[in-house]
Amino acid sequence: MMAGGAGEDGRGAGCRDPDPALTPTPAWPLAPTPASTPSLSLASESLQALQDLTGDGGVRKEQLRPGVGQPVPPSASVAVRYSGYLGNWNKLFCSNGSSKYPRLMKIGKDITLWGLEIGLLSMSKGEVALLVLTPAYAYGQRGCPPSIPPNATVLFRVEVLDFIDSQECDAFFELTCDQRDRLPLEKVLKVAATEREFGNYFFYKQCFKIAKDRYKRALSILGHSSSSKAEQSQINASKLLLFLNLSLTYLKLERADQALKYGELALEMDQGSAKALFRCGQACLYMREYSKSRDFLVRAQCIQPFNRDINNELKKLARYYKEYMEMEKEMCCQMFDPLHSYG
Numbered sequence: 171m172m173a174g175g176a177g178e179d180g181r182g183a184g185c186r187d188p189d190p191a192l193t194p195t196p197a198w199p200l201a202p203t204p205a206s207t208p209s210l211s212l213a214s215e216s217l218q219a220l221q222d223l224t225g226d227g228g229v230r231k232e233q234l235r236p237g238v239g240q241p242v243p244p245s246a247s248v249a250v251r252y253s254g255y256l257g258n259w260n261k262l263f264c265s266n267g268s269s270k271y272p273r274l275m276k277i278g279k280d281i282t283l284w285g286l287e288i289g290l291l292s293m294s295k296g297e298v299a300l301l302v303l304t305p306a307y308a309y310g311q312r313g314c315p316p317s318i319p320p321n322a323t324v325l326f327r328v329e330v331l332d333f334i335d336s337q338e339c340d341a342f343f344e345l346t347c348d349q350r351d352r353l354p355l356e357k358v359l360k361v362a363a364t365e366r367e368f369g370n371y372f373f374y375k376q377c378f379k380i381a382k383d384r385y386k387r388a389l390s391i392l393g394h395s396s397s398s399k400a401e402q403s404q405i406n407a408s409k410l411l412l413f414l415n416l417s418l419t420y421l422k423l424e425r426a427d428q429a430l431k432y433g434e435l436a437l438e439m440d441q442g443s444a445k446a447l448f449r450c451g452q453a454c455l456y457m458r459e460y461s462k463s464r465d466f467l468v469r470a471q472c473i474q475p476f477n478r479d480i481n482n483e484l485k486k487l488a489r490y491y492k493e494y495m496e497m498e499k500e501m502c503c504q505m506f507d508p509l510h511s512y513g
Contacts (some may be wrong), residue, residue: 181276221292224307227304228285229301229304229307230302234298234300234327235297236294237295237296238296238473241291241292242294244336245277245337246276246277246336247277247368248274248276248333249273249332250290250330251266251328251331252266252267252326252328252329256319256325259325263318272331273496277290282374283308283309284307285301285307286301286326289325289326289328294330295331295332296329297329298329299327300325300326300327302323302325303322303325303326305323308324309322338357338361338364342357355404358392362392365384365388365391366388366415369383369415369419376422378419378422382418382419382423385416388412388462389412392405392408409435410443413432413446414445414446415447416428416432417432417433417436418449420453421449421452421456424456426454426456428451429449430449430453435446444474444477444480447466447470447473448477448480448483451463451464451465451466451470451480452483454466455487460487471484
């Protein structure tokens, strides 16, 4: 069976920054039910028609849908949808098809079947394949009672939803602090970018607390001391993205004070960032600081006058402020009505 980690290792290649103005990465369709799964005979002549991934027939593959890009690398964290069967696809013994957001698994760590690892390393993002694993590459002579009998050949339908190569991060966190400080800035920036991509992955899966932790982890990496203005400029550019992402993530966590804090840190990096002004305006609106909210949003609107999100937020602000003033007026009337009654 596939074993997954706690959801702390993974993002998908090509995942974009979490921003409502951007379209999220589309989710791949769910794995079909057993009834709609293609029938694959275990007869030797049928197996011979499949791609032999191991050279000894231990892991055979039929591609149902091609993927895009490079194959999954050995150091990747991968999100997959899978279903495991016995016989001719007629006995389902494991599946994560009902999971909206399959957990991320680290190749070489979280996947317990050797044959599945071999199969995944032959696949690319978006690919769907049928895999046939002989006992030596699956559950062996003992099987896995009561679901898997001894010496069982098992079949898997696997879909690679997304993956990210975390080799640079793995190597970085094995170093001592002194060794990290001596790394070239290029490598440090790459590790921080990978951590940010992890955060983006979890953000899109609505795991906002985990996303927040990954963004902060990336910020901690960027404590690298710069030796020139050019290097500091590169570090600041990476920090700006993280500040913006943290501001939005804290809004999702309903922590407007922290959202404002990171929005203002982003403004320190780039005073003309419409996105940072917008985040600060959102945070102040949430905290009912209407005057500050209007100031941030109007400044953002001056930079991007046709931005729909900014204009809609200003309309929301006007509506909330009107409701607030009406409520204040009503409270005043209630306070002074008793005085009029004695007049």
